[in-house]
Amino acid sequence: MTVSIGAKFGNSFERWFERHLRVLMLAPAMLVLLTLTIFPSIYMIIAAATRISPNPDLPWQFAGADNFLRLLTDEQFHVGLWNTMVFTVFAVGTEFLLGLGLALLLDRYIRRLNFLKTILMLPMMLPPVAVAITWKLIYEPQFGVLNEIMFRLGLPLQAWAGDVRLAMFSVIVADVWQWTPFMFLLMLAGLASLPDEPYEAAAIDGASAWRQFWDLTLPFLKPVIAIALLLRIMDALRLFDLVFILTGGGPADRTKTLSLYIYQVAYRFADPSYAAAISLFVLFTTVAFSTWFIKRMRLAD
Amino acid sequence: MAHRRKSIGIQRIAAYATIAVALVVTLFPVYWIAANSFKYDIDIFSIPPQWIPANPTSKHYHAAFVERPFLIYALNSLIIAVSTTLVSVVFGSLAGYALARFQYPGRWRYQISFWILSTRMMPPIVTIIPLYIAFNHLGMLNTKPAVIIAYTAFNLPFATWMMKSYFQDLPVELEEAAMVDGDTRWGAFLHVALPLARPGLAATAIFCLIISWNEFLLALILTLTERSQTLPIGIAGRVTQYNTYWGEISAAGFTACIPIMIFAFVVQKHLVRGISFGAVKG
Amino acid sequence: MASVVFQDVVKKFGTFTAVSDLNLEVRDKEFLVLLGPSGCGKTTTMRMVAGLEEVTAGEIFIGGDRVNDVLPKYRDVAMVFQSYALYPHLSVADNIGYPLKIRKVPQDKQRQMVMEVARRVELDGLLDRLPKQLSGGQRQRVALARAIIRTPKVFLMDEPLSNLDAKLRVQMRAELKHLQHELQVTTIYVTHDQIEAMTLAHRVAVMNKGVIEQLGTPRQIYNDPRTLFVAGFIGSPPMNLIDGEVKDGVFTSLGGVRVDGLGSANAASAVLGVRPEDIHVLPAGSEKTNVMAPIYSVELTGESTLVTLRAGAALLTVRADKNFVGDFDQMVEIGFAPGRVFLFDRQSQDRVDF
Incomplete structure (x- = not known):
């Protein structure tokens, strides 16, 4: 009962298609990504090296490194850079510690109840705009919930997001609320994949729970922690939605992040050349940082 | 444990x-x-x-969805999110499969994979100005296709990477068996690899949907008209310098959260799996 | 119904040469086993026949047709994978029928053929199950059924029995041999297990480092190994290989082994090979004694007793009578069966005839 497959060795189109499959399957994605990254990159470099007049009829003028030199003296830029760094360090740091702690608790005490985990993960999926609105409502100085709690506790009322001293803190709290779940989820996944044997061996060797955590859990989790931190840091460095709605960068520029500043330069001050220069700076430092981080943590393999 | x-x-x-x-x-x-x-x-x-x-x-819901165009915003959000997801998942699985399975000369496979991942690291604010200018020239500002194209640029690297790690986890012998049994490579991809990658496809699609549904900055810059704006932009528009329409934005904001919450519980299994391996494998 | 011919076939992965200059003809209806340790190029050789690897240089013919550029689907070969490669999302019936579905065989004919094949490999009760609901042996049968359902020109089997437990392996070995005889299909079978090779093959090709060391019937390979590698690889327990020197037909080793009557062979560094069953325990003081050495261990296998002696640095294994009794460190005299010792050159690894 021999079953034939038709034409003896197939037609030439089929052979061509199969032979070039590795290129054909890659092509659509590559074309989209090349157009949408190469073109903007070239534009940014050209724009940053010119002075673009607000009047579209006037030609662009070559400006050399002028736009980049402005970075050195622009205090607003320095403020934005400082704010972005402060935000990144404190927000990501807090999220990591809370996420890890929560994951350890759930891993140890509650193993089944998946819906609990889903609830705890919910904030990271919600639209940042809705999150910002919610926290704006909570921080509201007059009728907000937070001041009601302060009042009940007999503490002084605060303007929170509107207060020069507390604005950054308020933004960080809202971000921590939204993104701790992300850390939590990754740590939970990491914990779930830990092998049992080393713990059994350690327990037999008499290692305390604390020692087991330092000597086994943390080293095992290291790659997951590294990736989680990298992803969160990249996101934190581009923070926009939350500050745009919650504080608008204020008060007194205390929460103005680099992304927000670029937006203002480009659209409010109508200075795309300078915006391009700042963008290139951001791009360069982000890529440099992530490359260093990936190499350092040996994530590439 | x-x-x-x-x-x-x-x-x-x-x-x-x-x-x-x-x-x-x-x-x-x-x-x-x-x-x-x-x-x-x-x-x-x-x-x-x-x-x-x-x-x-339900006054604020009435105000938002009947008196003001939040229904249109929601519809725009939906159309944009679904289209972006479709394009990203289709192109992403093709490229992901290619990178998972095929040999390329020299270190090209590694280079391309890394380059695709690195495009994800680009902060949106960096690419948005040139995109704005390009769409302006093409007369595509305030259109859904413009937003979909921009979103695809940001979802595709992620989708490719996730599908790549999923395909790498599938035993290659299954596709080889299919080829010996009489399939072409393409046939083996369609008949064997793709059906087996369904959980990965689901997880990838979920992420693209959520990211596109929530996105703010790109839409803020690319759309200025009611006809083209999305839900987050509509909500932000009601926070003005002089007045914040608390009831209305709460209603709209909560509405924007509802599909995500339902979604999260329906697909919780895929979600955990998807996120964990997507992240653990980079 | 087809021969498979390799002509000067080379396969390189980057700078690594997996198969170098392979020439081999697998005859029509032959059961040929490619035997060798892992990484010797045997699986690569088989995958080139299937079209899963491209040939770097040289030519492959199936049934007289050059297939270098032919897609796997047109080569009309069937393959059984080590991992079985069953489609986990398809039922047993759909797994077996997959080659027919691809070839657009009418539904009712498909069903009939699947039934027939399933009965042949005793799977008829399990057709609706998914692969994950089957035992290892059953999965193996599904993989086999999928291969035989369309009577291809060539069967390719990549260590098909290695994932089964020992008992099942012996049973399946016999079934495979019978099946091949019944179907009369040219078969290339890859394994690292020399017992499988000996029991199944018409001819065995022993591979090492991408090269065929020796091609011959199991008997030839066993009784007449042409290289040191083949000698050491075939046989269980393996052939004893003793380093020493030969002068004018007399072999001596540091461990006190002395064998004469090796013609006029001369070599400063030689290896003497003798199989455990060709060594006999002799009564004390026998003049046929080749070496006297203390017992290192004694293992009763049932049909015989394996006695290991320590002769200097070397350990010698002797297959002695099942009633042999001996203690650790007890001195034993042994003699090698005349005409059953082999001599190899340490440098070239080749047999030295005498």
Whole structure:
């Protein structure tokens, strides 16, 4: 009962298609990504090296490194850079510690109840705009919930997001609320994949729970922690939605992040050349940082 | 890890208490936006705050979705999210499969994979200005296709990477068996690899949907007209310098959250799996 | 119904040469086993026949047709994978029928053929199950059924028995041999297990480092190994290989082994090979004694007793009578069966005839 497959060795189109499959399957994605990254990159470099007049009829003028030199003296830029760094360090740091702690608790005490985990993960999926609105409502100085709690506790009322001293803190709290779940989820996944044997061996060797955590859990989790931190840091460095709605960068520029500043330069001050220069700076430092981080943590393999 | 030493009662109680606090802190803001969306303005502003709406009303939903164009925004969001997801998942699985399975000369496979991942690291604000200018030239500002193209640029690297790690986890012999059995490579991809990658496809699609549904900055810059704006832009538009329409934005904001919440519970299995391996494998 | 011919076939992965200059003809209806340790190029050789690897240089013919550029689907070969490669999302019936579905065989004919094949490999009760609901042996049968359902020109089997437990392996070995005889299909079978090779093959090709060391019937390979590698690889327990020197037909080792009557062979560094069953325990003081050495261990296998002796640095294994009794460190005299010792050159690894 021999079953034939038709034409003896197939037609030439089929052979061509199969032979070039590795290129054909890659092509659509590559074309989209090349157009949408190469073109903007070239534009940014050209724009940053010119002075673009607000009047579209006037030609662009070559400006050399002028736009980049402005970075050195622009205090607003320095403020934005400082704010972005402060935000990144404190927000990501807090999220990591809370996420890890929560994951350890759930891993140890509650193993089944998946819906609990889903609830705890919910904030990271919600639209940042809705999150910002919610926290704006909570921080509201007059009728907000937070001041009601302060009042009940007999503490002084605060303007929170509107207060020069507390604005950054308020933004960080809202971000921590939204993104701790992300850390939590990754740590939970990491914990779930830990092998049992080393713990059994350690327990037999008499290692305390604390020692087991330092000597086994943390080293095992290291790659997951590294990736989680990298992803969160990249996101934190581009923070926009939350500050745009919650504080608008204020008060007194205390929460103005680099992304927000670029937006203002480009659209409010109508200075795309300078915006391009700042963008290139951001791009360069982000890529440099992530490359260093990936190499350092040996994530590439 | 059942082997870890059974803990004494007090530790356990402290742990449960901590988890309970975490649950309350997680849920309260969501509850609060929902509660306020059902209050009359006067109740929203009441001091002390009204913990439970005393006179529930759907007034703000009516205001947002009937009097103001939030229905259009929501529809735009949906169309954009679904289209972006379709394009990203289709192109992403093709490229992901290619990178997972085929040999390329020299170090090209590694280079391309890394380059695709690195495009994900680009902050959106960096590419948005040139995109804005390009779409302006093409007369595509304030159109859904423009937003979809921009979103695809940001979702595709992620989709490719996720599908690549999923395909790499599938045993290659299955496709080889199919080829020996009489399939072409393409046929083996369609008949064997793709059906087996369904969980990965689901997880990837979920992420693309959520990211596109939530996105703010790109849409803010690429769309200025009611006809083209998305839900987040519509909500932000009601926070003005002079007045914040609390009831309305609460209603719209909560509405924007609803599909995500339903979604999260329906697909929780895929979600955990998807995120964990997507992230663990980079 | 087809021969498979390799002509000067080379396969390189980057700078690594997996198969170098392979020339081999697998005859029509032959059961040929490619035998060798892992990484010797045997699986690569088989995958080139299937079209899963491209040939770097040289030519492959199936049934007289040059197939270098032919897609796997047109080569009309069937393959059984080590991991079985069953489609986990398809039922047993759909797994077996997959080659027919691809070839657009009418539904009812498909069903009939699947039934027939399933009965042949005793799977008829399990057709609706998914692969994950089957035992290892059953999965193996599904893989086999999928291969035989369309009577291809060539069967390719990549260590098909290695994932089965020992008992099942012996049973399946016999079934495979019978099946091939019944179907009369040219078969290339890859394994690292020399017992499988000996029991199944018409001819065995022993591969090492991408090269065929020796091609011959199991008997030839066993009784007449042409290289040191083949000698050491075939046989269980393996052939004893003793380093020493030969002067004018007399072999001596540091461990006190002395064998004469090796013609006029001369070599400063030679290896003497003798199989455990060709060594006999002799009564004390026998003049046929080749070496006297203390017992290192004694293992009763049932049909015989394996006695290991320590002769200097070397350990010698002797297959002695099942009633042999001996203690650790007890001195034993042994003699090698005349005409059953082999001599190899340490440098070239080749047999030295005498």
